[in-house]
Amino acid sequence: MIAVTKWFAGFIIGLLMDVVGALIMVPLALMIGGVNNRLPNWANWFDNDRDPFGDTARRPAIDAAAGLKKGWLRYVWLALRNPANNFGYKVVGFKHVGGVDYESYGIPTTSDQSTGGWKAVIARYQGRVVAFELYVVLPYSTPWGMRCVRVRLGWKLWYETAHGPVLGYVTQLVGVVNPVMSFTGTVK
Numbered sequence: 001m002i003a004v005t006k007w008f009a010g011f012i013i014g015l016l017m018d019v020v021g022a023l024i025m026v027p028l029a030l031m032i033g034g035v036n037n038r039l040p041n042w043a044n045w046f047d048n049d050r051d052p053f054g055d056t057a058r059r060p061a062i063d064a065a066a067g068l069k070k071g072w073l074r075y076v077w078l079a080l081r082n083p084a085n086n087f088g089y090k091v092v093g094f095k096h097v098g099g100v101d102y103e104s105y106g107i108p109t110t111s112d113q114s115t116g117g118w119k120a121v122i123a124r125y126q127g128r129v130v131a132f133e134l135y136v137v138l139p140y141s142t143p144w145g146m147r148c149v150r151v152r153l154g155w156k157l158w159y160e161t162a163h164g165p166v167l168g169y170v171t172q173l174v175g176v177v178n179p180v181m182s183f184t185g186t187v188k
Contacts, residue, residue, distance in 0.1 A: 003129045007154055010092030011175040018083035021046040026079040035071040039078070045087040048078060085172075093170040094131040094155040100124065104161035110137050112150050114185040121157040131171070133157040139183045148183035152176045 029043035039047040054062045054077050062073045078085070106119035116139040123131040133154035140147055155171045 003131055010173045014084060014088060014092060014173060017045065017087050021084045022079040026075055030071055030074055035074050046078060046084055048082050048085040088172040089170050092173040095170045096165040096167055098167055100165065102161045110135055111185060112137050112148055112181050112183050116148065116187060119158060121161050123157055131155045131157060139187050146183040148181050150178045150181040
């Protein structure tokens, strides 16, 4: 119960940070710091230390753009696609420490890019639940192609069950319910 309460509090604070970031902090930081630079230190919670200029799918477009278009693409990446990203890791993330046991359930391949279904992870430390993840993907067909209901709640723990935890690594808090996510996987 403590893990759920901790997640819920982090989720609510994270929502507030997302709004503040999207409406105030990211636009201001991009105007002051410039669209070609990392966000200034005072806006670090709204930056993305892992992929500051986009992931492999989005970075080429951001790198190729200039002026207002580049500013818009950086804004979309930082404020809409990954809002308050560093906050999700640095403040409300789950740090992997020795002695945590991970229990996984469900269909391991569940993803909006693989298979519909569900999977869950429970992280226990000395018998007490300290973190969890629930990931549900329910595909459906539309005239515009395949979509899915995608729910991901808790902390992004699934990697740890497949590869083993990296001690000291911090896993991001997640709270996403998307009823119209694109689905590129297969339906069984």
